[in-house]
Amino acid sequence: MKATGTIEVKSWDEKTWDGRPYKEVEGRKLTEAHVQFSYAGDVTGTGSCRYLMSYADDVCWTTALEEIVADEGTLVLRHVGAYRTSVEAVIEIVDGTGRFAGARGAATVDWAEDGSGTYTLEYEV
Template structure:
């Protein structure tokens, strides 16, 4: 039986550059970028995460992204690390997306973790997440 975890996520740092190394906000219109984000999860998941993203912008207000995030902390009463694979979009100031726990990525008390979830993040605010997950007994 799956367990549901919910809470908020805050951005602690963000660094995004075009593929040729220019700051993303200095290039307008269609572009490809790569970024790194450090964030903090609060709620049922108390953890830090570092994500590497690759993004494709159609214009300055819309992009699609994929990324992998190493999460380190406590989920419920267990601690360890795991990796999330993100697929998301940024449209008119809001990020919406889904993520999946990468199979076999859990360590420590989170070994065997599986699950999937979603995130909504309005620019300038903390995001919200929900995760449906399973852990072996």
């Protein structure tokens, strides 16, 4: 199955592991971000994501789990990637409920500078 549509960042709350706002800490650091996305199109709903990040000199390594709650069920996505000058990520669909029960597959997101993007989900149930 294939689903496409748009995605938008609704909120981004990122702090260092000791609770400080991440922008206040220079250089190398470990952070956690709580992010909310909105999805429209073939899958319409809200994504809740928890990123763990490691900032190095020229890259920010990321890993995350996200749950998309849609009208017809939920999807769980696992993100592994990096940010240099743009987002580089492998996103796997690892589970689901409702219409997406037991879903397995892959997702891609093409991001724009303003925090909006387009998604493609390809999965089997």
